[in-house]
Amino acid sequence: MIEIEHLSKHYGDNIVVDDVSFAVGDGEIAVVVGTSGAGKSTLLRMINRLVVPNTGRVLIDGQDTATLPEDELRHRIGYVIQGYGLFPHRTVAENISTVPRLLGWDRRRIAARVEELLDLFQLDPGEFAQKFPHQLSGGQQQRVGVARALAAKPALLLMDEPFGSLDPVIRGKAQDDLLAIQRRLGTTIVLVTHDMNEAFHLGDRIAVMDQARLLQYAKPADLLTHPAEAFVEQLVGTAERPFRLLSLVTVKDAMEPGSAEGEPITVSATLRDALAQLIWRGRPALPVTDASGAPVGRISVDGILKHGRASLS
Amino acid sequence: MSTRAVTFRAAALLLLVVFVTRPQLFAFAFVPLTANNAPAIYNQGSLLALTLSHVRIVFLATLASTILAVALAIFVTRPAGREFLPLSRSLVNIGQTFPPIAVLAIAVPLVGFGEKPTFIALFLYGLLPIFENTLAGLTEVSPRTLEAARGMGMNAWQRLWQVELPLALPVILAGIRLSVIISLGTATIGSTVAAKGLGEVIIAGLQSNNVAFILQGGLVVALLAVLIHDGLGLAERAAARRLGRPLDEIA
Ligand SMILES: Nc1ncnc2c1ncn2[C@@H]1O[C@H](COP(=O)(O)OP(=O)(O)OP(=O)(O)O)[C@@H](O)[C@H]1O
Ligand SMILES: [Mg+2]
Numbered sequence: 001m002i003e004i005e006h007l008s009k010h011y012g013d014n015i016v017v018d019d020v021s022f023a024v025g026d027g028e029i030a031v032v033v034g035t036s037g038a039g040k041s042t043l044l045r046m047i048n049r050l051v052v053p054n055t056g057r058v059l060i061d062g063q064d065t066a067t068l069p070e071d072e073l074r075h076r077i078g079y080v081i082q083g084y085g086l087f088p089h090r091t092v093a094e095n096i097s098t099v100p101r102l103l104g105w106d107r108r109r110i111a112a113r114v115e116e117l118l119d120l121f122q123l124d125p126g127e128f129a130q131k132f133p134h135q136l137s138g139g140q141q142q143r144v145g146v147a148r149a150l151a152a153k154p155a156l157l158l159m160d161e162p163f164g165s166l167d168p169v170i171r172g173k174a175q176d177d178l179l180a181i182q183r184r185l186g187t188t189i190v191l192v193t194h195d196m197n198e199a200f201h202l203g204d205r206i207a208v209m210d211q212a213r214l215l216q217y218a219k220p221a222d223l224l225t226h227p228a229e230a231f232v233e234q235l236v237g238t239a240e241r242p243f244r245l246l247s248l249v250t251v252k253d254a255m256e257p258g259s260a261e262g263e264p265i266t267v268s269a270t271l272r273d274a275l276a277q278l279i280w281r282g283r284p285a286l287p288v289t290d291a292s293g294a295p296v297g298r299i300s301v302d303g304i305l306k307h308g309r310a311s312l313s
Numbered sequence: 314m315s316t317r318a319v320t321f322r323a324a325a326l327l328l329l330v331v332f333v334t335r336p337q338l339f340a341f342a343f344v345p346l347t348a349n350n351a352p353a354i355y356n357q358g359s360l361l362a363l364t365l366s367h368v369r370i371v372f373l374a375t376l377a378s379t380i381l382a383v384a385l386a387i388f389v390t391r392p393a394g395r396e397f398l399p400l401s402r403s404l405v406n407i408g409q410t411f412p413p414i415a416v417l418a419i420a421v422p423l424v425g426f427g428e429k430p431t432f433i434a435l436f437l438y439g440l441l442p443i444f445e446n447t448l449a450g451l452t453e454v455s456p457r458t459l460e461a462a463r464g465m466g467m468n469a470w471q472r473l474w475q476v477e478l479p480l481a482l483p484v485i486l487a488g489i490r491l492s493v494i495i496s497l498g499t500a501t502i503g504s505t506v507a508a509k510g511l512g513e514v515i516i517a518g519l520q521s522n523n524v525a526f527i528l529q530g531g532l533v534v535a536l537l538a539v540l541i542h543d544g545l546g547l548a549e550r551a552a553a554r555r556l557g558r559p560l561d562e563i564a
Contacts, residue, residue, distance in 0.1 A: 050463060075466040
């Protein structure tokens with residue numbers, strides 16, 4: 001659990017973060033969105049004290065971070081930045097083992113951890129461990145950057161536009177991988193992004209910032225149905241709203257009993273994907289199957305629309 | 314490295330070693346340059362001993378310049394030393410603009426004849442390339458890399474040793490190489506204040522109007538310079554290759 005309490009930061013007369021408070025539960029992903037210069041990075045960097053706040057405090061599991069030695073605090077918090085900041089003179093294995101080495105782990109434990117992480121991020125240790133960052137693609141560097149941040153098993157991970165320099169296809173894959181890994185490890189994540197789609201895809205809660213202030217901190221669906229200010233409404237996109245809502249709900253919640261003809265859809269697909277399929281196939285309804293492929297019901301255009309209207313009202 | 318490059322380097326090294334240990338073998342080549350039956354090969358001392366002391370003083374002076382210049386460059390790139398950057402730049406620049414011969418003239422009355430004044434002149438003259446290169450190498454380290462290092466909990470000392478210096482190493486080595494090459498040539502003037510070195514051969518040639526001597530002294534210094542330049546260049550490239558920089562960038 002991390003609690004951010006009345007954090008403020010100013011440089012001279014320029015107020016960069018203005019009295020921001022919110023809390024992130026264990027194993028949750030909080031996404032901070034907002035326009036450029038809103039103070040997102042500064043807010044994030046105050047959590048690991050790369051920036052020292054003027055007022056306010058950050059508690060991690062009830063402990064005030066200002067009471068810990070800086071380096072010790074940062075050893076416990078994973079940090080990923082845009083461009084990844086990999087050490088160009090160190091191999092992938094050496095990059096990943098940075099924090100464990102600072103912590104004085106023994107060699108065998110470090111080697112085992114590096115291998116485990118490379119496997120987790122689908123990088124073959126035999127092929128990648130001894131490569132240098134310049135020999136990797138952008139997507140591979142990104143994975144090494146996250147693996148490095150997770151090396152010492154931090155309970156908290158800070159990510160500042162971690163997917164910012166990836167192309168859309170790789171980015172989608174990287175987001176899915178992050179979600180899968182996060183669900184598995186139970187890591188708490190605070191992630192900064194410009195990309196609203198990314199925020200809705202990853203966030204358990206979304207913090208909207210504008211001009212140094214936190215305008216709203218809420219679950220994605222609440223942000224869509226009850227935007228606190230005009231700015232939030234504008235940011236989430238009025239026209240996009242119904243579609244975003246549909247992308248937050250899975251087929252399971254709008255499924256009907258019965259069967260239908262055609263290409264089946266899985267229960268875990270989002271309503272947005274299901275609607276797209278229905279339109280594309282030109283059918284009023286399609287069969288639904290579970291993960292093993294067994295039929296469990298049907299999903300119809302009418303059912304989706306009914307669900308959409310219910311959640312908007 | 315191609316076989317031709319290896320052969321060429323081996324040949325140059327062999328030539329140098331044979332020439333300074335058995336100079337008489339080459340007398341035939343120098344006889345045409347002498348007049349009035351003057352000796353064709355330097356005969357007032359051992360070429361080998363002169364070469365070794367020449368290399369020794371260059372090595373010691375460069376070592377001292379390296380230690381001071383690198384330490385100074387590190388200091389002025391830390392937050393605490395930043396305000397001293399302009400001052401140390403001008404000091405080091407003065408060291409370079411002051412002609413070594415003038416340094417000798419000033420140093421001799423203070424420290425006497427011999428190796429000491431030569432050492433001082435070479436030391437001062439060698440500071441600038443190393444200082445400027447170390448400065449460039451340290452300031453070129455990407456802010457993103459440093460931010461990552463800080464974010465992972467490296468303290469200032471760990472950042473310097475584990476990130477900044479290794480990344481700056483190829484550029485620092487290039488500065489040292491430049492400084493060594495300048496010193497190898499400049500050290501010949503040390504013989505005017507009685508430091509042992511290859512300058513003796515050249516001066517002896519000038520005094521007795523013997524072109525063969527002058528050429529011998531020059532030849533040994535040139536061979537030394539080529540070989541050392543080349544050897545340090547290899548070290549630099551090895552360091553740069555680890556960073557994945559294209560090789561021509563530091564050529
Ligand atoms: N060290 C600093 N000194 C002075 N001003 C700063 C400093 N760091 C940030 N700022 C200012 O604070 C404001 C917010 O910066 P910040 O990097 O937090 O924004 P951001 O929301 O992350 O923007 P972006 O989306 O472009 O990354 C900017 O106006 C920036 O110029
Ligand atoms: Mg930012």
